[in-house]
Amino acid sequence: MAAFAVAAAGRVMTRLHVLGSGSAGNAFAVEQDGCLLLLDAGFSAREVERRLESAGLAGRAVAGIALTHEHGDHARGALRLARRWSAPVLCSSGTWNALGAPGDVAHQRVAYGVPARVAGFVVDGAATAHDAAEPLALCVTAPGGARIGVAYDLGRPTVAVRHLLQLCDAIVLEANHDEYMLRVSDYPPVVRQRIAGSGGHLSNRAAAELLCELWHEGLLLVVLAHLSRRCNAEEAALATVQNALGKLGWMGELCAATQAGPARSYGIGRMAYDLEPAPNASPG
Numbered sequence: 001m002a003a004f005a006v007a008a009a010g011r012v013m014t015r016l017h018v019l020g021s022g023s024a025g026n027a028f029a030v031e032q033d034g035c036l037l038l039l040d041a042g043f044s045a046r047e048v049e050r051r052l053e054s055a056g057l058a059g060r061a062v063a064g065i066a067l068t069h070e071h072g073d074h075a076r077g078a079l080r081l082a083r084r085w086s087a088p089v090l091c092s093s094g095t096w097n098a099l100g101a102p103g104d105v106a107h108q109r110v111a112y113g114v115p116a117r118v119a120g121f122v123v124d125g126a127a128t129a130h131d132a133a134e135p136l137a138l139c140v141t142a143p144g145g146a147r148i149g150v151a152y153d154l155g156r157p158t159v160a161v162r163h164l165l166q167l168c169d170a171i172v173l174e175a176n177h178d179e180y181m182l183r184v185s186d187y188p189p190v191v192r193q194r195i196a197g198s199g200g201h202l203s204n205r206a207a208a209e210l211l212c213e214l215w216h217e218g219l220l221l222v223v224l225a226h227l228s229r230r231c232n233a234e235e236a237a238l239a240t241v242q243n244a245l246g247k248l249g250w251m252g253e254l255c256a257a258t259q260a261g262p263a264r265s266y267g268i269g270r271m272a273y274d275l276e277p278a279p280n281a282s283p284g
């Protein structure tokens, strides 16, 4: 049997850029080897470009735009940017039709078990419970192998979403509201019910429960997203999730995405080894 030696070992570095998140707009970018995949484009095209620039990124490096659903806070700038960058839009058929299915923009369908591929990024999706045409949670596998899950605007995590988000290196998860703050908020009862209902948004407690279910030793980063300005506080969301994951001994990085920015970037490293035959090894 041939012997092999580690010729080179290094970290394959994938980066997650948090451009902004909240009810006024959501956008993230996954970067690998100078190539970008945008995850949602829920600001104006100009604002997405401004936020990319502030993270030191160039729009022309965007190979594709993956969308969770058609609501403005997730897709506002998507079509204009897709045209500007000649980039395809990766989303469900329902989302694409709800966006008007323009003939001058390339579309790649994403469905559960039917991933779309662009520039080495693989984008898989799972249906979420939300009041949109065909909303998805997304999981991106970067060319270096890192898996990044994104799930927000979901009233409850479906079985498919729980399955999709397994064994991720990083998870962007909605922690929309503190249940007590929502209960005592000045929203009319019908709105409170919609937010807390099965087609609404995930609370801090529900996010913590889901993360405890998804937790594994390779989970390096959790980004809490889509925090409500009226019914949540960053400290409350972070404390709820940290308490729950801390009890399990999780040692990863936890942060909360903000609406206004500035953009923040996180490295998601994976060890990669190049193997070559050892000098004295006999073939066989």
Ligand SMILES: [Zn+2]
Pocket (backbone or CB within 6 Å): 069, 071, 130, 132, 153
């Ligand atoms: Zn939505």
Ligand SMILES: [Zn+2]
Pocket (backbone or CB within 6 Å): 022, 023, 071, 073, 074, 153, 226
């Ligand atoms: Zn939203």
